[in-house]
Structures are given as structure tokens and as C-alpha cells.
Amino acid sequence: METVSTATTWTRETAQAEKRDLWTAMKRGFRCRCPRCGEGKMFRAFLKTADNCSKCGLDFTPHRADDLPAYLVIVIVGHIVVPAALWIETNYSPAVWLQLAMYLPATLVSSLVLLQPIKGAVVGIQWALRMHGFDENAPSDIPPV
Numbered sequence: 001m002e003t004v005s006t007a008t009t010w011t012r013e014t015a016q017a018e019k020r021d022l023w024t025a026m027k028r029g030f031r032c033r034c035p036r037c038g039e040g041k042m043f044r045a046f047l048k049t050a051d052n053c054s055k056c057g058l059d060f061t062p063h064r065a066d067d068l069p070a071y072l073v074i075v076i077v078g079h080i081v082v083p084a085a086l087w088i089e090t091n092y093s094p095a096v097w098l099q100l101a102m103y104l105p106a107t108l109v110s111s112l113v114l115l116q117p118i119k120g121a122v123v124g125i126q127w128a129l130r131m132h133g134f135d136e137n138a139p140s141d142i143p144p145v
């Protein structure tokens with residue numbers, strides 16, 4: 001019986017086999033869609049990615065978004081809410097209960113709204129840059145992390 005080797009040789013040509021546009025992948029991920037085809041849903045729950053794309057079959061399991069989406073959401077929301085709070089306090093000085101009634105719900109809602117799209121964009125970045133298991137031409141002698 002003849003065995004067929006599926007191992008690929010790492011060459012300059014294999015590395016340039018398929019162009020993956022970073023911005024397109026990020027935009028598709030931000031819309032919570034597959035970064036490759038832009039049609040299949042990326043998530044099966046709020047922050048749980050599907051195993052693969054329902055349209056093109058892209059395997060989503062190699063992503064390693066970890067805590068990066070949460071850090072990015074904190075940075076983005078913090079850079080909006082804190083300057084707004086400082087500006088309102090400086091110019092209008094409303095009562096503390098009124099400020100808390102505005103800033104806490106605004107922070108919570110905007111964080112929850114941004115978390116899934118940001119995670120989708122991070123997965124899109126990882127796919128476009130062939131990070132982790134998203135590179136099908138990776139040399140097989142590199143041990144998995």
C-alpha cells in the first residue's frame with residue numbers, strides 16, 4: 001500500500017499562496033461574520049465562536065483571542081466615557097447621583113455592545129495574519145503551543 005505524504009515544504013511560494021487582506025478580515029469580523037467569506041456567522045453564543053463557518057467551512061478553533069477583546073473594549077470605552085465625564089463635571093457639575101446614573105449604564109451598555117464585534121475583529125486579524133493555527137502551510141515540525 002502506497003502512503004501519500006501531506007507534509008508541505010516551507011518555501012517562499014507557499015507563504016505567498018493566498019493573500020489575506022487585513023482590513024477586509026477585520027471588517028468582516030467586526031460584523032461577526034467569517035473573515036474569509038464574510039457570510040457565515042462567527043459566533044454561536046455571545047462570545048463563543050462557532051467551530052467553523054457555516055458557508056465556507058473555515059475552522060475558527062485555532063483563534064486565540066483570549067483577553068485582548070476585553071482590554072480593547074476597556075481602552076475604547078474608557079477613552080470615551082472618562083473625557084465626557086470630565087467635560088460634563090467641569091462645565092455643568094451635575095449631582096453625583098445623576099452622573100452615576102448616566103456613566104454606569106453608558107459604560108455597561110457600550111462595553112457589552114462592543115465586546116462581540118471587537119472579538120470578531122481580533123479573530124479576523126489572527127486569520128489574516130495566519131496566526132496560530134490559521135496557517136495551513138505552516139511547517140509541521142513546529143510544536144503546537
Ligand SMILES: [Zn+2]
Pocket residue numbers: 034035036037038039040053054055056057058
Ligand atoms: Zn466563511
